[in-house]
Amino acid sequence: MLVLGPLLIPLATAVLCALLSGRRKLNMVVSLAGSVLLLGSATALLVNVIQHGRHSVALGDWPLPYAIEFAADGLSAAMILVTALLGMATTLYQASWNDGTAPQAALPSLMHGLLASAMATYLAADLFNLYVWLELMFITTLGTLVVGGQQRQAEAAFKYFAINMLGTLLLLAAVALIYGVSGHLNFAAIREAAQRPEVAAGLTVYTGLLVLAFLVKAGVFPLFFWLPASYHTLPAPLLALVGGLLTKVAAYVLLRLLGEVFITTPGSLLDALGWLAMVTMVVGVLGAAYHWDLRRILAFHIVSQIGYLLFGIALASPAAAAASTYFALHNILVKSNLFFIAGIMCASAGHYDLRRIGGLYLRQPLLALLFLVSALSLVGVPPSSGFWGKFMLIREAFGQRHYIWGGIALAVGLLTLYSMSKIWLEGFWKPHPKPDELSAARRVPLSAYAAVVMLSGAILVLGLFPEPFIHLMLSSTADFWNRGGAS
Numbered sequence: 001m002l003v004l005g006p007l008l009i010p011l012a013t014a015v016l017c018a019l020l021s022g023r024r025k026l027n028m029v030v031s032l033a034g035s036v037l038l039l040g041s042a043t044a045l046l047v048n049v050i051q052h053g054r055h056s057v058a059l060g061d062w063p064l065p066y067a068i069e070f071a072a073d074g075l076s077a078a079m080i081l082v083t084a085l086l087g088m089a090t091t092l093y094q095a096s097w098n099d100g101t102a103p104q105a106a107l108p109s110l111m112h113g114l115l116a117s118a119m120a121t122y123l124a125a126d127l128f129n130l131y132v133w134l135e136l137m138f139i140t141t142l143g144t145l146v147v148g149g150q151q152r153q154a155e156a157a158f159k160y161f162a163i164n165m166l167g168t169l170l171l172l173a174a175v176a177l178i179y180g181v182s183g184h185l186n187f188a189a190i191r192e193a194a195q196r197p198e199v200a201a202g203l204t205v206y207t208g209l210l211v212l213a214f215l216v217k218a219g220v221f222p223l224f225f226w227l228p229a230s231y232h233t234l235p236a237p238l239l240a241l242v243g244g245l246l247t248k249v250a251a252y253v254l255l256r257l258l259g260e261v262f263i264t265t266p267g268s269l270l271d272a273l274g275w276l277a278m279v280t281m282v283v284g285v286l287g288a289a290y291h292w293d294l295r296r297i298l299a300f301h302i303v304s305q306i307g308y309l310l311f312g313i314a315l316a317s318p319a320a321a322a323a324s325t326y327f328a329l330h331n332i333l334v335k336s337n338l339f340f341i342a343g344i345m346c347a348s349a350g351h352y353d354l355r356r357i358g359g360l361y362l363r364q365p366l367l368a369l370l371f372l373v374s375a376l377s378l379v380g381v382p383p384s385s386g387f388w389g390k391f392m393l394i395r396e397a398f399g400q401r402h403y404i405w406g407g408i409a410l411a412v413g414l415l416t417l418y419s420m421s422k423i424w425l426e427g428f429w430k431p432h433p434k435p436d437e438l439s440a441a442r443r444v445p446l447s448a449y450a451a452v453v454m455l456s457g458a459i460l461v462l463g464l465f466p467e468p469f470i471h472l473m474l475s476s477t478a479d480f481w482n483r484g485g486a487s
Contacts, residue, residue, distance in 0.1 A: 002048055003057045003072050005041035006080045006119040009034060010087070014112035021106065028095055031108035035084075035091040038115065042084035046077040050472065056125065065186030069125035074476030075325050076122040078469070079252060082329050083122075085458055086244060086336050087115045093340055093451035094237035106147045111241060113140040118249055126185040127175045130253065134171070134217070138164055141246060144238045145230060156230035163226040167216030174210035181206065187261045200264045207262045208269055211254065218250040220310065221280040224303045228287065231302075232295035232352075236343030239295065244336030247302055248328045251309040258313060259321050259480035267316075274314030278408045281307030285415040289422075294342040294352045297419055298335065301378065304412060305331050311409060312393050320396045321480040322473035327389030329469070330377065330462055334386065337374045337455040340448065341367065345427055347444045354423065359432035366449070368428045373456045375420040377463060380413050385463035388470070 013034025020027045049055060049072055058067035072080070094107060117137035124130040145157035179185055181202035182193040193199045219227040231243055258265055284304030288297045309331075312324030342352065348364055349357040361368045377384035380391075390413060397406035462469060 002041075002045055003055050003070050003123060006038060006045060006084065007070070007116055007123060009038045009041055010112040010116035010119060013038075014109045014116060017109035017112060021109065027108055028091075031091050031112065032095065034112055035088040039081075039084045039088050042077075042081040045072055046081050049074055049077040065126075065184055065189035068129055069186060070120075070123040070129075071125040072123055074472045075252075075256070078325070078329060078472060078476075079122050080119055082332050082458075083115065083118050083245060085454070086241060086332060087111070089336070089340070089451040089454050090237050090241045092447045092454070093240065093343075095445070095447045107144075107235065107238060110140055110144050110147065111238060114144070114241065114245070118245060121249055121253060125187050127178060127187070127190070128185050131171055131175050134250075134253070135168060137246070137249065138168065138217075141242055144234055144242060147235075150233075153233045156233040159226045160230040163223055164217060167213050170209060170213035170216065174206055174213055177206040177209065178203065187257075191261050191263065194262065194264050203262065203264065204266060207258075207265055210257065210262075211265075211269065211273070214250050214254040214257075215276070215310075217247070218254065218306050218310075219247045219303055220276060220306060221283050221303070224280070224284070227302060228291075228296050228299035231299045232293065236339070236346075239343070240336040240339035243298065243302060243339050244332045247306050248309070248332050251306055251313070252325070252328055255309070255313050255321060255324055259316070259318075259477065263481050265316075270314050270316050273310055274402070274405055277307045277310035277314055278405060279307075280304070280310065281408060281412045285412050285419070288419040289415060292354045292426075294345065294354065294423065294427075295339075297423065298338050298342060301338075301416065301419070302335060304416065305335065305378075307412070308390070308393060308409065311397070311405060314405075315393075315396050315400060315402070316481050317396060317400070318477045318480045318482070319399075319474070320393065321477035322470065323389060323392030323396060325473045325477065326466075326470060327386075327393065330385035330389050330459070333455050333459050333462065334374045334377045337370075337452060337459065338378065340452050340455070341371050341374065344444050344448055344452065347448075349427070349432065354426035356433060357427045358430040359428075361428040367452075370452050370456050371424070371428065373459055375424065377459050379417045379420055383463055385459055385466070388463065388466045392470070 016030050017027050020030060054071060054073040056069060056071040058064050058069050060067045090111060114137060117133050117140055120133035124133055142157055142161055145160055146153055182190050182199055184190050184193055194203055216223050231239060234242060281304050284300050284307060287300035291297050308327055309324050312320045344367055345360060346352045348360060351357055377386040380386040394406045394409050
């Protein structure tokens with residue numbers, strides 16, 4: 001039950017919130033209670049995994065590897081805890097937030113449905129189970145895009161649906177083909193079967209198809225256009241949840257599959273993945289530097305940061321896997337917090353367009369400080385969480401003599417500093433172009449600030465006290481890409 005708790009709690013909460021959609025206050029109480037229980041369950045799971053190691057539960061009246069297996073280790077438990085923390089912050093942010101973009105009654109059930117599918121994806125230990133929960137995440141996200149019923153939301157949903165449906169079809173085809181050649185869906189069984197030469201030869205092409213499916217869902221170059229074209233239509237609370245979570249889940253699953261299951265992946269595929277990561281980094285950060293809308297800037301930074309995660313996967317070593325997972329934890333918190341802050345900036349100044357914002361440093365000094373915490377971490381200024389994640393990745397790249405990759409990653413950090421500086425100078429430092437709009441802006445709910453403070457505190461802890469988190473990641477990835485190690 002400890003393993004399934006992070007899945008069952010948000011699933012039950014989503015159902016209850018849907019049933020109570022006509023009673024807004026009770027709906028929000030149930031949502032908040034579900035978030036608290038989820039955070040407690042996630043904390044208990046991580047503590048138990050640290051103390052006792054990997055936990056597994058098999059469902060169905062079959063023995064492994066034929067049963068439906070859910071498993072938690074240090075990596076998945078850490079991702080579950082950070083996601084639960086994000087869910088709690090999103091619930092607080094949403095509690096008294098109404099920006100007029102969507103019916104508030106529909107949001108809690110969609111939010112908890114998205115959380116449930118993310119939790120199940122972390123815990124899934126077989127390919128078909130993984131596919132099912134990824135598609136539930138896809139459907140739930142699609143629901144968040146269309147809930148407002150406006151034309152721009154319908155257009156955004158269509159763009160998201162079109163490209164992600166391609167990823168879905170590729171993923172389903174890859175799962176079927178891998179099952180056909182290996183005879184298994186369970187991760188451990190596939191890993192064992194892949195050691196046989198006759199199976200490994202057939203798996204090479206199908207693994208490439210699987211990788212392509214996850215690259216589509218992760219939003220890499222050149223298939224990233226759906227991301228900045230759709231995310232900006234989401235209501236502020238769900239923008240932070242979807243923007244901080246969705247693509248990182250896809251990258252995390254890809255890391256686990258390549259590092260722990262398909263360990264015979266040819267080096268040429270990993271090299272191609274590394275160069276694709278470099279292009280994705282550069283294109284994403286240039287897109288962020290070009291735009292003035294806060295939501296689009298941050299959406300393009302999602303693309304850029306996915307490049308860093310693929311960078312770590314392409315390095316194909318236990319140290320790089322640990323660095324990638326630590327970077328994913330950091331990026332979920334930082335990216336979501338920046339979206340939360342963008343929502344508060346819009347509420348305080350009246351716009352998401354930086355050219356129509358200004359004067360927030362004097363009006364909202366706390367918000368300015370909280371922005372700096374997340375912005376400097378996104379850039380990678382020491383001793384922030386972003387610094388440690390990028391440092392571990394670049395050190396491993398230089399250690400493997402991938403000097404060009406490491407140099408590009410450093411250069412992208414400088415361009416990230418430019419776009420974060422643009423937000424600071426335009427949004428906080430310069431005077432507001434129309435002071436009357438600033439004075440007439442609506443009051444920001446305290447619960448929204450509470451969400452930002454919560455995530456900012458987690459970001460500071462992750463940056464100032466990185467040792468236990470890094471140690472957990474290193475111990476959990478010690479057998480990644482180890483053909484002789486235990487699965």
